[in-house]
Every structure is written in structure tokens, then in C-alpha cells.
Amino acid sequence: MSRVIAIANQKGGVGKTTTAVNLSAALGALEKRVLLIDADPQANATSGLGLKPEDAGEGTYELIEGARKAEELIQATTTPGVSIIPAHLDLVAVELEIIDQPKREFFLAKALQDIRSTYDYIIIDCAPSLGLITLNALTASDAVLVPIQCEYYALEGLGKLLNTIKKVQELHNEDLDVEGLLLTMFDSRLRLSNQVADEVRSHFEGLVFETVIHRNVKLSEAPSHGENIIAYDAGSKGAENYLTLAQELIAKAS
Amino acid sequence: MSRVIAIANQKGGVGKTTTAVNLSAALGALEKRVLLIDADPQANATSGLGLKPEDAGEGTYELIEGARKAEELIQATTTPGVSIIPAHLDLVAVELEIIDQPKREFFLAKALQDIRSTYDYIIIDCAPSLGLITLNALTASDAVLVPIQCEYYALEGLGKLLNTIKKVQELHNEDLDVEGLLLTMFDSRLRLSNQVADEVRSHFEGLVFETVIHRNVKLSEAPSHGENIIAYDAGSKGAENYLTLAQELIAKAS
Ligand SMILES: Nc1ncnc2c1ncn2[C@@H]1O[C@H](COP(=O)(O)OP(=O)(O)OP(=O)(O)O)[C@@H](O)[C@H]1O
Numbered sequence: 293m294s295r296v297i298a299i300a301n302q303k304g305g306v307g308k309t310t311t312a313v314n315l316s317a318a319l320g321a322l323e324k325r326v327l328l329i330d331a332d333p334q335a336n337a338t339s340g341l342g343l344k345p346e347d348a349g350e351g352t353y354e355l356i357e358g359a360r361k362a363e364e365l366i367q368a369t370t371t372p373g374v375s376i377i378p379a380h381l382d383l384v385a386v387e388l389e390i391i392d393q394p395k396r397e398f399f400l401a402k403a404l405q406d407i408r409s410t411y412d413y414i415i416i417d418c419a420p421s422l423g424l425i426t427l428n429a430l431t432a433s434d435a436v437l438v439p440i441q442c443e444y445y446a447l448e449g450l451g452k453l454l455n456t457i458k459k460v461q462e463l464h465n466e467d468l469d470v471e472g473l474l475l476t477m478f479d480s481r482l483r484l485s486n487q488v489a490d491e492v493r494s495h496f497e498g499l500v501f502e503t504v505i506h507r508n509v510k511l512s513e514a515p516s517h518g519e520n521i522i523a524y525d526a527g528s529k530g531a532e533n534y535l536t537l538a539q540e541l542i543a544k545a546s
Numbered sequence: 547m548s549r550v551i552a553i554a555n556q557k558g559g560v561g562k563t564t565t566a567v568n569l570s571a572a573l574g575a576l577e578k579r580v581l582l583i584d585a586d587p588q589a590n591a592t593s594g595l596g597l598k599p600e601d602a603g604e605g606t607y608e609l610i611e612g613a614r615k616a617e618e619l620i621q622a623t624t625t626p627g628v629s630i631i632p633a634h635l636d637l638v639a640v641e642l643e644i645i646d647q648p649k650r651e652f653f654l655a656k657a658l659q660d661i662r663s664t665y666d667y668i669i670i671d672c673a674p675s676l677g678l679i680t681l682n683a684l685t686a687s688d689a690v691l692v693p694i695q696c697e698y699y700a701l702e703g704l705g706k707l708l709n710t711i712k713k714v715q716e717l718h719n720e721d722l723d724v725e726g727l728l729l730t731m732f733d734s735r736l737r738l739s740n741q742v743a744d745e746v747r748s749h750f751e752g753l754v755f756e757t758v759i760h761r762n763v764k765l766s767e768a769p770s771h772g773e774n775i776i777a778y779d780a781g782s783k784g785a786e787n788y789l790t791l792a793q794e795l796i797a798k799a800s
Pocket residue numbers: 303304305306307308309310311332336418419420476477478505506507508509511512513515556557558559674697698699700
């Protein structure tokens with residue numbers, strides 16, 4: 293059973309990378325074989341798993357372009373059960389390279405065909421945009437997981453994102469599911485947090501994960517040590533939330 | 547004296563829109579004539595100033611494309627001293643329209659020539675990307691103001707952004723200054739916040755605004771009422787911080 297999941301939302305700073313890194317680590321801790329693909333030129337997921345983007349060498353750029361086979365680009369990480377295809381700052385250039393090519397949305401899907409069966413989960417961290425790299429990620433995926441920050445501006449973009457997902461389903465990937473909407477940076481003391489959470493649950497009934505990721509400073513400290521939350525502080529609220537999310541994801545699949 | 551300032555940083559969720567909206571409102575409160583241009587397809591600055599993006603009609607798309615004169619696209623807002631050219635969800639399409647055209651980075655600069663002298667400040671809110679719309683904004687600007695969230699991932703992208711600004715200065719706009727680096731969402735109780743602030747100040751001495759924007763829930767509540775922070779809660783820490791920032795900006799210019 294291999295499931296490819298894109299972590300996407302064009303709104304910035306909603307917790308895409310934090311979810312990609314820590315969900316991968318949690319799935320690894322639960323004995324799943326995980327590959328994380330960093331599809332964001334900022335390369336935050338690459339550094340969040342302890343690699344230095346400037347030293348990481350070849351990665352997602354070569355993967356999409358087709359210059360290298362996927363298995364040649366996979367690197368080990370210090371996180372049990374998790375491998376990575378890193379991003380490089382030049383990744384943004386691949387959009388201009390493939391923009392005029394036929395079937396430009398399918399480059400990543402094609403590149404992943406041979407390695408899908410090696411992993412239980414392939415997690416793709418996307419940039420805050422709906423450009424060609426993100427479209428490639430959505431076309432290559434079985435499902436999309438949408439982190440939603442419990443703030444007002446984060447609500448505004450949701451309709452547009454779900455429209456884009458519908459278009460991808462119609463044009464490029466009819467099997468694309470919505471894995472779920474994940475409430476992030478939830479602070480139960482704030483009225484705004486509770487209002488946004490209630491609104492998302494009432495508008496998108498059935499699509500929202502039971503697990504809510506609470507605001508937890510340990511989650512924002514961990515990347516500065518190049519560690520995922522389980523390695524950094526396994527007893528923290530953040531580690532607990534992402535382990536629960538991983539269990540919910542696994543239970544859904546069976 | 548007219549100064550065009552782009553609010554830019556490819557890292558998502560660092561406070562670009564919050565700064566664009568509330569700095570504009572603060573400058574307006576200090577009797578300056580301000581135009582806000584929403585150059586982000588998410589159209590958060592448009593709704594932050596109380597307009598509905600789906601009803602806003604023509605705006606930044608027509609401005610960049612050259613279909614309309616700038617003065618035909620300017621709308622009033624309920625914020626004293628502040629007018630707006632709104633964004634529409636289709637704005638993202640303009641990148642594909644101008645990508646093959648000569649001098650594609652100069653469309654916005656050309657469109658603003660006639661109206662610059664009408665305003666003391668023109669503030670451009672950018673998307674979390676370094677694509678063609680943001681390049682147009684940097685080419686059209688006298689200076690760029692970079693919000694930096696006091697978090698680890700926000701530090702990582704800084705080097706790349708400053709490189710991009712250097713390239714724009716060399717290729718398209720030699721007069722482009724760095725107006726300053728603005729520390730945002732600072733929480734004095736958090737060790738991480740203080741570490742990041744110290745690191746930015748030591749690495750970029752002389753470029754960092756004295757004013758620091760503190761984390762303040764009122765700033766994230768205001769947009770859900772379509773209000774800027776001064777209208778929403780003039781006595782809040784957020785309103786105080788943005789008024790101080792506006793004063794610091796005005797003092798720098800003289
Ligand atoms: N639950 C949380 N509690 C506290 N801090 C968090 C939480 N989730 C994320 N953060 C912090 O918030 C910031 C934004 O998160 P992150 O970078 O993961 O978002 P993103 O959606 O990947 O951003 P981008 O749009 O730039 O890719 C980071 O500094 C991160 O450490």
C-alpha cells in the first residue's frame with residue numbers, strides 16, 4: 293500500500309512544512325517507510341530534516357526535469373524510517389524549463405512511478421503558490437492534505453484552493469482525493485482560533501481531521517536544531533499532536 | 547515627495563499584508579496621502595481594507611497588463627488618507643500573459659509613472675514568491691521593506707531574498723533601496739523570538755527598523771472585521787507599533 297500525499301495551500305505560513313516534516317517523522321516512528329519530497333524552492337523541509345540545502349546537491353529539480361532517476365536522488369536522513377529528495381534554491385528555475393512542454397503537469401507523476409511501491413507514504417511539501425511545481429505535485433498525488441491556520445486570512449483562500457483541486461481532478465488527475473483539512477496553530481485561549489475552527493468544521497463537514505495541531509513553541513524551535521519534533525521533544529504537545537495525526541491517517545487508509 | 551515601497555518576502559505568513567494594510571493606515575492617520583496596490587492574487591490586502599475581492603472589479607491585473615490607466619483603477623477605502631488598486635483572483639494569470647514580452651519586468655513601473663506625484667507613499671503588497679508579479683513590484687519601487695517573522699524558517703530565506711534584490715538592482719532598477727528589515731510577531735517571552743531578533747540585528751546592522759511589531763491578537767482579529775488596526779482598536783499594541791513605524795519611516799525620508 294503506497295499513498296502519495298501533497299501538503300498544499302497557497303496561503304503562506306500555515307504550517308505546510310511543519311506538517312510535512314513532523315507527519316513524516318511520526319509515520320516513521322510508527323514503522324512506516326516514508327519518503328519526503330521537498331517541492332518548495334525555499335527548501336525548509338530539507339533543513340527541517342537536518343540537511344543543509346546548499347550542500348544537498350541534486351534533488352527535486354533533477355527529478356522533475358527527468359535528468360536523474362528517482363532512486364538516484366534519494367538520501368537518508370537521521371529520522372528513523374524517513375528518506376528525502378531535497379530541494380535546492382535553483383528549483384524555481386524548473387518552472388521556466390517545462391512551461392512550454394507538452395504534458396508539463398505530469399513530469400513529477402512520471403518520475404515517481406518506479407519508486408511508489410518502495411514506500412508506504414510519499415509526502416510532498418509544496419510552496420505557497422499554485423504554480424507549475426505545485427500542479428505537478430497535485431497531479432502526482434493520490435490525495436492532498438490542506439493545513440489551515442486558525443486565522444482569518446487563512447480562511448479566505450480556502451475556496452480558491454478547493455477550486456484548483458477540482459480543476460486538477462477534471463484535467464489531470466481524476467483520482468486525486470482530499471485527504472483532509474488540518475487545523476494548525478490552534479490556541480484554545482483565543483476567541484479567533486475557536487471561531488475559525490468552528491467555521492471550517494461547519495463549512496467542510498466530514499473533511500476535517502479529528503486531530504488539531506495546537507500552537508506549541510517547541511514546534512518552531514525544533515527546526516533551528518535541524519530536528520523533527522519527536523527527536524527534539526517527544527513529550528511535547530506538538531509531538532503528541534503529530535503522532536495522533538499519523539495514527540488517524542493510517543486508520544483512514546485501512 | 548513620492549516614495550514607492552514594495553512589501554516583499556518569499557517566505558509565507560511573515561506579516562507582509564498585515565504590514566501593508568496597517569502601515570498604510572498609520573501613514574494616512576499622520577496626514578500622508580497613500581495608495582495601496584494589492585499585487586497578491588490572494589487579495590488579502592484588498593479584504594483587509596474592507597473591500598470584497600470578488601466584487602472589487604478591475605485592479606492590479608488591468609494595471610500591469612496596461613488595459614487601463616492607473617487613475618481609472620483607483621478606489622476609495624474607508625481608511626482616512628488611503629486609496630487602493632485591488633487584486634482579483636485572476637491576477638495570477640497576468641504572469642503567463644506577459645512572460646514572453648520584451649521588458650516584461652517593467653510593466654508596473656510604466657503604469658505607475660503618471661500617478662506617482664499624486665501620493666506621498668505608494669505601498670505594494672506582494673505574494674509569497676519571487677515570480678514575475680513580484681519582480682514587477684521591485685522594479686517599480688524606490689525601496690523594499692522586508693518583514694521578518696521572529697522564527698527560524700524565516701531567517702533561512704533572507705539571504706536568497708537579498709540576492710534577488712541585488713539582481714534587480716543590477717538588471718532592472720539600480721535605484722532600488724532596502725527601506726529596512728522589520729521584525730514581526732515578536733514575543734518577548736519566547737527565547738526563540740529573542741534569538742532570531744538578535745541574529746538579524748547582528749547580521750544586518752543598520753538595516754533593521756528600530757520599531758518592532760509585537761505579536762498581538764488584535765492584529766489578527768482586525769481583518770475579520772474588514773478593518774485596519776487603528777479603526778479596530780486604536781489603543782492596542784499593534785496600532786501603537788504601526789504608528790511608530792510610520793513615524794520612523796517619515797523621519798528617515800527627511
Ligand atoms: N503548531 C505550531 N505551533 C507553533 N509554531 C508553529 C506551528 N506550526 C508551524 N509553526 C511555525 O510557524 C511558522 C510557519 O510554519 P511553516 O513554515 O511550517 O508554514 P508553511 O506553510 O510551510 O510556510 P510557507 O508558506 O512559507 O511554505 C514556522 O516558523 C513554524 O516553525
